[in-house]
Amino acid sequence: MEELLLKKRIAELKKRAEFAYKAEFTDFLTLSEIQTAKSVLSGANFLFYGGLADSERQMLCVAPDTTEITLELFPICGMRITPKNVKFAENITHRDVLGSVLGLGLDRSVIGDIYLKEKEAYLLCAERIAPFLSEHLVQVRHTAVSCRIDLADTDEFKREFQTVTRTVAANRIDAVAAAAFGISRSSVVSAVTGGKVFINGRETTSPSVTAKEGDIISFRGYGKVRLKEIGGLTKKGRISITLERYQ
Numbered sequence: 698m699e700e701l702l703l704k705k706r707i708a709e710l711k712k713r714a715e716f717a718y719k720a721e722f723t724d725f726l727t728l729s730e731i732q733t734a735k736s737v738l739s740g741a742n743f744l745f746y747g748g749l750a751d752s753e754r755q756m757l758c759v760a761p762d763t764t765e766i767t768l769e770l771f772p773i774c775g776m777r778i779t780p781k782n783v784k785f786a787e788n789i790t791h792r793d794v795l796g797s798v799l800g801l802g803l804d805r806s807v808i809g810d811i812y813l814k815e816k817e818a819y820l821l822c823a824e825r826i827a828p829f830l831s832e833h834l835v836q837v838r839h840t841a842v843s844c845r846i847d848l849a850d851t852d853e854f855k856r857e858f859q860t861v862t863r864t865v866a867a868n869r870i871d872a873v874a875a876a877a878f879g880i881s882r883s884s885v886v887s888a889v890t891g892g893k894v895f896i897n898g899r900e901t902t903s904p905s906v907t908a909k910e911g912d913i914i915s916f917r918g919y920g921k922v923r924l925k926e927i928g929g930l931t932k933k934g935r936i937s938i939t940l941e942r943y944q
């Protein structure tokens with residue numbers, strides 16, 4: 698039902714862009730929602746962007762064919778969150794920051810990716826809620842913070858990865874996930890049937906589905922990896938893969 702509603706929303710967005718002759722935007726979409734949106738955007742002039750080059754949650758812009766969509770058009774704002782007293786500040790997590798923001802009564806769809814750096818955080822959000830966040834986000838967990846609008850240097854906040862190389866018998870999701878998280882294939886199969894494994898934000902229902910380069914694989918309780926590269930065969934006939942493990 699949710700997927701059908703999203704497809705309807707995207708179709709209406711396309712019509713508005715055509716008839717109003719101006720760019721139209723969604724709020725931030727999840728990886729799964731982005732895949733759904735792409736399925737109904739054939740022939741449209743569109744672009745996805747989340748604020749930074751590696752942002753996963755992204756807005757969609759649909760525009761008339763004659764309009765060039767640039768990144769500057771997106772109504773996205775960056776918010777730098779810093780402790781008021783670094784000496785007494787706690788180490789915070791993604792969950793801590795998100796929980797404090799949603800605790801203000803905001804919807805998840807207006808919040809993009811959150812990046813952490815030491816005791817600071819950088820949050821991407823819909824431009825319209827930035828003034829509200831600046832005024833009302835004053836605490837994360839037990840730490841008093843200040844929140845201000847800031848355009849971060851793209852090199853300052855980057856997602857941290859641990860790159861690892863593994864070999865697998867096949868690039869099926871059960872084999873790749875087992876290699877990525879250091880568990881048995883049978884454990885992955887059980888996790889798949891239990892609804893705990895996701896590819897690009899979508900629950901996978903088959904352990905034999907093919908994993909492709911660029912896929913983001915999430916395993917509840919174990920973490921998340923990106924399948925960066927599928928290499929050639931080793932001397933033993935196995936497939937070499939490179940994974941980026943989220944830190």
